[in-house]
Amino acid sequence: MMSTTMTMTQSQAQPNPNLHGSGRMRMDGEDQTFGDFRDDLTRDGFAIVKGAISREKALEFGNEMYSWLEDFKLGFDRNDLSTVHKDKLPLINEKGMCLHYALPHEKFVWDIRSEPGVVGAFEKIYDDEDLIVSFDAINFQFPNRTDIAPNKAWPHQDQNPEKHGFRCMQGLVNLLPNGPNDGGLIVCRAGHRLSEQFHHDMADEKRIPAWTPEWYGFTNRGMKWLEDHGCKWEKVCAEPGDLLLWDSRTPHYNLSPIEKQPRFAIYTCFMPVADATQEDLLRKKDAFDRRVGTTHWPNAMHTGSNVAQRDGTEDPHNRDAPVNQPVLSERAFKLTGIPYIKNL
Template sequence: MPHATQLPGITQKYGDWRDDLFQNGYAIIKNAVPASRAAEYVESMTQWLEKFPLGFDRNDPSTWTEEHLPAHMKGGMYHSYSISHENFVWSARLEPGLLSAFSQIWGTDELLVSFDGINITLPLPKSQRKKSGRWPHQDQNSLIRGFQCAQGILNLAPNGPEDGGLVVLAKSHLLNDEFFRMHSTGKNPAWGKVPDDWHGFSEEEVDWFKERGCEEVKLCAEAGDLIVWDSRTVHFNVLPEGDNVRAVIYTCYTPAALATPEDLQKKKEIFERRERTTHWPHRNFWRADEILRLGKKDPYSRDRPFEEPVLSEKLLKLAGAMPYNKEGPVEK
C-alpha cells in the first residue's frame, strides 16, 4: 500500500470557493493574479518558444506547427528543457494569490510546490486541426483513499467553451472509493510508463461515472484566474476548436508536513538538478523518459533553464531545499 497521510476532515462549510472544491471536485478562484501580470507571463512563455532556433514566429500562424516548436505533448504541454525551473515559472509559483489559495485549502502556509511545466497551445490553421484523443484520468494512486492532493492551473489567457482547456467529471471524486471497490486498481499496460499517482479510465468507465450523475464540464476562465481540483476528480485536456491561444502554468501545492525526510532530500536533489516532478509536491518523485522531438533525440535538449530562478528563502522552502524550521541567508 502506498504511503499516505490521513488529513483533517473537510466536511465543514466554508462559504467560499472551497465549498465548490470539496463538493464538486473543482473550483475557480477569480483574479488570483492581476490580468496585467498574466499578460507578462504569456509574453515570457512566447519569448521562451522564440529562444529555440526552429523558425517559430509569433506573428505567423503557419509556423505554429510541430516542426517549428520544441518537443511537447498533447498539443502544447511542455515538460522538457528544464522549463519547470525557468525564472518566470518560479515567479508564478510565488504569486501571493496562488499561495493564499492553497494555504486556505490546507490550513497552513508551510507548503511544497510541484516542479510542473507549462501549456501554451497554439491553434493551428483550420485545415490542419485534428480532434484530440481523450485520456480521462486521475492523478492519485488507485490504492490511496481520501483527499490527498490539490492540483492547480494558473490560467493566463481568456479561455472559453471552444478554447483548449480542462474538462472534468464534476463530483467524480465523491465516487472514487465506490469505483475502486467495483473495478480493478491495476494499471493498464496500454498506458505505457506512467507515475504511480496516475490512473487512466476507459470510456466505459467514464460512462460509469456519468450514469451516477457526474457531468462532463469544460472549465472556462479569464486571464489571472486559478483553477483547482481534487486529484481524484476524473479529468482530461481538449485541443482548441476556436482561434484563441491557451496559456497556463501548472501549479500544485501540498503541506510540507506530508513529506517524509527521505522525500524531502530527494526533492532537494531534484531541485538542484533542475529536473521536474509529477503533480504531487511531496512524494512519488518519478523520472519520466525523455520526450522525443519528431521521433528523434532533440539536439536542443537542455538540463538547465535559459534563465535561472532568483533564489529566496520562500522559494527554497517551497522547493524543499530549505526546511521550514530554519531561517538564514540564501546560498548563492
C-alpha cells in the first residue's frame, strides 16, 4: 500500500529551517496583520476558512460518512431519521464523537486531512510546510436523539491552565450545511486573550475532574467571570467544505442539531514536526501502525484504542483496520511524522 512512500530518504524528510518559524503567528500579539483568516484568529481566537474543500467534494465526503455508518448493517438508513438509534449505529457518544473502529484512518478521513486547502491553512498559521496531523475523532451528530444521554453544554479549554500562551491550533472540516439550529461549534469570542488572567484570578477554584490535565472545564463561577469580562458566546455557522479553526485556549463546546439537518465533521489539527520529540514521533508511528486514534494533539500526547465497549462489554462489531485503507501521497505520509523519525 505504501511501499513507494516508505522508501523516502531521511534527507527528504528533514524539517526545512528556512520555512520553520520565520513568520509564525503570535496569537497573543496585536502587531501582526495578514489580510486573511489569521487576523480573525489573533483577534477572536477562532476563524472560518471558507471553501477549504469545494462544496461538491465536501458533500461527497459526507456521503462516504453515511455509507460508513450504513455498512455496519445494523439498520441505520440515511433516509430515515427514525433509524438513528444506538443499537443501529456504531458507538457514538452524546457529543457526536466516534473514536474507534479504525475510523481515524479510513481513506476518506485521510483524504480530507490531505486536502491542500486544509493543510495550506495550517502552513500559513505556522509558516512551515513540515507539519504533522492528529488522528482525531470524527463527528456524527443527529437531531433530537433520545436514545443516548443528552448533549449538555460542556464549556472547556483543551489546554493545561498551568501552561500559558498559544500551544495548539484546533480545527475541523465541516461537511454538511450547518446553520444556527444545526448543532456544532460554540465559541467564546476573544476568550483566548484572557486565559492567563482567568487562571490567575480563578486559581482557587476547584477543577472539574478530567482524565487529562490538558482539559479545563468552566464552572458556573468561571462562566460568570467570562461574562463579567465581556466575553460573548456564539454559534459558528458553516457551509460544506469550510474549515473551522480555534486556539486551544478559546473556551468552546458543541451542541447537537435540533431540527432535521445532521452535522458531520472531521477534526483536523496540525503542528510543526519541530515541536514534537522523537519519542512523540515513535508513539505516533505506533498509533498509525495499529490504526488507532489520538486526541487533537498532533504529537500523539494521548493515543486511543479500537476496542469500543457497549454497556461494559466489547462491541462485537469492533474493527482493527479501516474498511478502505488510506492511500497516502508522499506529502500525506509526511503528516504521519514517520519520515522524520531518526534511525528508523
